[in-house]
Amino acid sequence: MAVKPDADVSTRDNILRLIIERGPITSAELASMLFLTSAAVRRHLTQLETDGQIAEYTGAASRPARRGRPSRRYVATSLGQATFGDSYADVANQVLSFLKDSLGDEGVNAFASQRIDELEARYTGIVDEAGPDPEARAAALANALTRDGYAASVRRGPGDMTLQLCQGHCPIHDVASSFPVMCEAETQAFHRLLNVHVQRLATLAGGEHVCTLTIPLVSRIREAEVRKETHDTNPA
Known part of the structure; x- marks a missing residue:
């Protein structure tokens, strides 16, 4: 048929x-x-x-x-x-262009901060409910982002020492291409939500196929360091 x-x-x-x-x-x-x-x-x-x-x-x-x-x-x-764009981006681009012309970088930074503060307020409870485990918190954040249209997922990084938070879609990537402060503010919000230093490796706004954020698994890194120190002190 x-x-x-x-x-x-x-x-x-x-x-x-x-x-x-x-x-x-x-x-x-x-x-x-x-x-x-x-x-x-x-x-x-x-x-x-x-x-x-x-x-x-x-x-x-x-x-x-x-x-x-x-x-x-x-x-x-x-x-x-x-194909899965967002009309918000067109409006945001116009608003940010107006703010930059009228108030300079301070106006743009204020807009980015306000937007990310709202996002952080929505996500804080969701991430905290996942408990202290970094993988569970990252997964909760990815699920929340996906519901907001970011097509997010979490993957293990090389050597299982890190996680990678990947965003396959960004409703405002056209905006972020012109105003990188949007990505910078988002990265800082993820740092606060996950309570660990994070590093942005790639962005859709920068021309990559996915936004990638590295999240260190601190406990695993410390365990590896202890094993190395033990081996160096007591070689076989």
Whole structure:
């Protein structure tokens, strides 16, 4: 039986959303998440690539590759990101441009601070309910961000010493491209919410395929340091 066009589009939208949220991602991973055949996923990927909404990722892999021909991994393009855009960005751009012309950088900084204070106030209770565990707090923050349209997820960093908070979509990335203070204010808010020093590695506003924030797992780092000190003091 032929697939209905509207169902086809809905499936393609789901694939694009997953690429935005989880990319770089392979067709096999998408098929597993959506309970589809690999052939069906590849058909949608071909169409999305033809439409200019996704592209093959050419950066370094986050984990060692298996033997054999490497699988193609996909990320969303700026056109794909815009599919799930937010009209707020247009308004915010106009407001910030007006504030900069009228009040200079102080006006822009005040706007960014007010916006991020509201976000932090909404998220504080949600993150605190997760308890003291850093992974649980990061997951709670990611869930809250996703509900606000940021397509966020948490991944383990290299060596399991860090977490990576990834935001596959940003409703204001066009604004942040012109006014980087928006990203800076957000990073400081995440530092306060997670109660640990965090570092921004990449941003959509800066042209990357995802916003990436590194969160150190302090207890794991300390354990590794203790093991190293013990080994150095008492070598085998």
